[in-house]
Amino acid sequence: MVTLRSRVLYVDIGTMSLNSDEVRRIAQLARLAVDDREAEGFAAGLSDIFDFVEALDAAEIGGVEPMAHPLDAEQRLRPDAVTEPDQRELFQTLAPAVDGGLYLVPRVIE
Numbered sequence: 710m711v712t713l714r715s716r717v718l719y720v721d722i723g724t725m726s727l728n729s730d731e732v733r734r735i736a737q738l739a740r741l742a743v744d745d746r747e748a749e750g751f752a753a754g755l756s757d758i759f760d761f762v763e764a765l766d767a768a769e770i771g772g773v774e775p776m777a778h779p780l781d782a783e784q785r786l787r788p789d790a791v792t793e794p795d796q797r798e799l800f801q802t803l804a805p806a807v808d809g810g811l812y813l814v815p816r817v818i819e
Contacts (some may be wrong), residue, residue: 726756 714788729748732755736743743751797810806813 727752727757 729745732748732752733743736748736751759782801807801810801812804812
């Protein structure tokens with residue numbers, strides 16, 4: 710069952726399936742054009758997704774530590790070192806307008 714409370718869409722996960730009427734209502738709230746044939750296809754596809762989520766929810770995860778990555782790998786990082794010379798003065802001499810070390814650009818918003 711899909712309900713709208715305070716402009717927030719709530720889907721009752723207890724049923725874990727949608728019918729075409731509910732899909733059309735969701736589409737209307739999202740301002741999407743969905744015909745009857747598409748609504749039936751979306752209802753079946755979304756119901757399959759809800760069934761998969763229900764199967765995942767049934768998995769026993771007690772005592773499982775959260776992971777940042779599924780593999781026990783560390784990201785190789787390069788050293789945080791300066792690799793190029795400071796060319797600020799050179800670039801500012803090439804700029805059309807500079808004031809106090811800042812690049813001046815035309816106003817685009819009034």
